[in-house]
Amino acid sequence: MDSDLDVLMKDSVKMMTDMIVLCATLALSLFFWVVSLVMSSLSGTLQPVSPWRWLFSILVPLVLTVRALKRRSLDRSGALGALLVGFVLTMANYSFFSALLAFFITSSRLTRWGGEQKKKIDADYKEGGQRNWVQVLCNGGVPTELALLYMIEAGPGEIPVDFSRQYSASWMCLSLLGSLACSAGDTWASEVGPVLSQSRPRLITTWEEVPAGTNGGVTAVGLLASFLGGAVVGGAYLVTQLLTVGELQGAGPQWPLVVYGGVAGLLGSMLDSFLGAHMQYSGFDSSIGKVVSYESATTRRICGKPILDNNAVNLFSSVLVALVLPGLAWGAWPR
Numbered sequence: 001m002d003s004d005l006d007v008l009m010k011d012s013v014k015m016m017t018d019m020i021v022l023c024a025t026l027a028l029s030l031f032f033w034v035v036s037l038v039m040s041s042l043s044g045t046l047q048p049v050s051p052w053r054w055l056f057s058i059l060v061p062l063v064l065t066v067r068a069l070k071r072r073s074l075d076r077s078g079a080l081g082a083l084l085v086g087f088v089l090t091m092a093n094y095s096f097f098s099a100l101l102a103f104f105i106t107s108s109r110l111t112r113w114g115g116e117q118k119k120k121i122d123a124d125y126k127e128g129g130q131r132n133w134v135q136v137l138c139n140g141g142v143p144t145e146l147a148l149l150y151m152i153e154a155g156p157g158e159i160p161v162d163f164s165r166q167y168s169a170s171w172m173c174l175s176l177l178g179s180l181a182c183s184a185g186d187t188w189a190s191e192v193g194p195v196l197s198q199s200r201p202r203l204i205t206t207w208e209e210v211p212a213g214t215n216g217g218v219t220a221v222g223l224l225a226s227f228l229g230g231a232v233v234g235g236a237y238l239v240t241q242l243l244t245v246g247e248l249q250g251a252g253p254q255w256p257l258v259v260y261g262g263v264a265g266l267l268g269s270m271l272d273s274f275l276g277a278h279m280q281y282s283g284f285d286s287s288i289g290k291v292v293s294y295e296s297a298t299t300r301r302i303c304g305k306p307i308l309d310n311n312a313v314n315l316f317s318s319v320l321v322a323l324v325l326p327g328l329a330w331g332a333w334p335r
Contacts, residue, residue: 049091049156053091053156054091056090057087057090057091058087060086060090060097061082061083061086061087061090061097062083064082064086064101064104065079065082065083065086066079068082068104068108071108072130073104073108073111073130073131074130074131074132074136075130075131075132077132077133078130078131078132078133078135078136080133081132081133081136081137081140082104082131082136082140084144085100085136085137085140085141085143085144086100088144088147088148089140089143089144089147089176091147091151091156092147092148092150092151092156093147093150093156093157093158093159093173094158094240094244095158095173095237095240095241095244096143096147096150096173096176096237097240098236098237098239098240099176099177099180099181099233099234099236099237099240099261100140100143100180101236102184102232102233102235102236103139103180103181103183103184103187103229103233106184106187106188106229106232107183107184107187107188107191107229110187110188110191110192111187111191113191113195114191114194114195134311135311135314138311138312138314138315138318139183139314139318141315142176142179142315142318142319142322143176143179143180146172146175146176146179146322147176149172150169150172150173150176153168153169153172154166154169158240158241158244158245159173159245160241160245160247160248160251160252160254161173161174161241161251161252161254161257161333162251162252163252163330163333164252164335165251171326171330174260174325174326174329175322175323175325175326176322177233177234177237177257177260177261177264178260178261178264178268178321178322178325178326179264179318179319179321179322180233181229181230181231181233181234181260181261181262181264181265181268181321182230182264182265182267182268182269182271182272182317182318182321182322183268183314183318184229184230184232184233184261184265185225185226185227185229185230185264185265185266185267185268185269186226186265186268186269186272186314186317187229188225188226188228188229188265188269189218189222189223189225189226189229189269190222191225192221192222192225193218193219193221193222193225194212194213196221196225197219197220197221197222198221199219199220200212200219201214201217201218201219201222202217202218202219203216203217203218203277203302203303204216204217204218204270204273204274204277205274205277205278205303210282210302210303211284211291211302212291213282213290213291214282214291214302214303215273215276215277215280215281215282215293215303215304215310215313216273216274216276216277216278216280216282216303216304217273218269218270218273222269223266223269223270226265226266226268226269226270227262227263227265227266228262228265229265230261230262230263230264230265230266230268231258231259231261231262231265232261233261233265234257234258234259234260234261234262234264235257235258235261237257237261238254238255238257238258241254241257242254252333252334252335253334256329256333256334260325260329263325264321264325267321267325268317268318268321271317271320271321272313272314272317275308275313275316275317276304276310276313277303277304278303278304278305279304279305279307279308279313280293280304280305280306280307280308280309280310280313281293281294281295281301281304281305281306282301282302282303282304283295283296283299283300283301283302284299284300284302285298285299286298286299286300293306293309294306
């Protein structure tokens with residue numbers, strides 16, 4: 001009887017907590033809407049943002065972040081970082097949000113997939129792959145900055161990628177998509193390659209065989225996975241464009257977004273491997289039989305120098321793809 005009462009009390013508390021969170025979110029979204037109305041009336045150039053957009057941008061990232069926290073995809077600091085990134089990208093453009101969501105969901109599931117195999121080769125393997133705030137911002141920091149610049153340039157809302165009409169905003173859209181696709185491609189390669197590849201990785205700089213888990217090691221399966229990971233992010237972006245943008249007929253074709261995402265994922269993964277081979281230390285520790293990132297008496301160096309860690313390499317790769325790839329896309333985009 002007491003156990004039934006405890007369950008009832010827990011359910012009641014959970015329901016009340018959900019109601020409080022929902023009411024607080026509604027109040028916050030209405031507050032932001034009123035502020036945007038006041039600012040638009042004072043400036044004369046800013047357009048007020050719909051209260052529903054405020055609500056969606058606050059509530060949906062909050063729900064997804066709480067879910068990820070419960071599933072141990074994020075720790076507490078990572079949840080706060082993800083909430084900030086999710087809010088900014090959702091407010092700026094729903095296509096940004098869907099691309100972020102595709103990256104986060106697929107990466108989280110792939111991180112948990114094949115755990116037993118990954119434990120054998122990864123000395124730093126964590127169950128569930130809990131990401132902290134540093135990892136979240138290294139993957140989401142560049143897209144967040146680009147989303148803020150996009151809102152300054154074009155305001156919150158969805159637009160087609162069309163260099164002839166909205167050159168700067170289209171450039172920012174592709175930069176943001178490229179950054180997310182780069183992160184997705186690197187994650188897919190890192191999580192799929194060790195599990196499915198039947199051959200040993202080869203170092204991207206010398207093409208010599210190296211132990212699994214070596215920074216800079218690539219496989220055919222991993223490279224294919226990186227392209228597919230980026231293409232999935234680009235596909236999520238494209239589907240949202242088709243659903244939310246009403247003026248696509250007068251704009252250029254949008255299907256290249258999927259190809260662009262795939263290329264960004266592949267290029268990002270290769271760039272990450274190249275930087276890792278040079279700037280991340282990899283050594284084989286004979287005492288545990290795994291590749292490690294530290295030097296010790298039992299460690300034999302494979303490649304790299306202890307200059308950057310994995311988070312820094314991810315950040316540099318994301319920045320470079322975001323800067324370079326939109327220029328190449330502008331020259332090749334079908335008119």
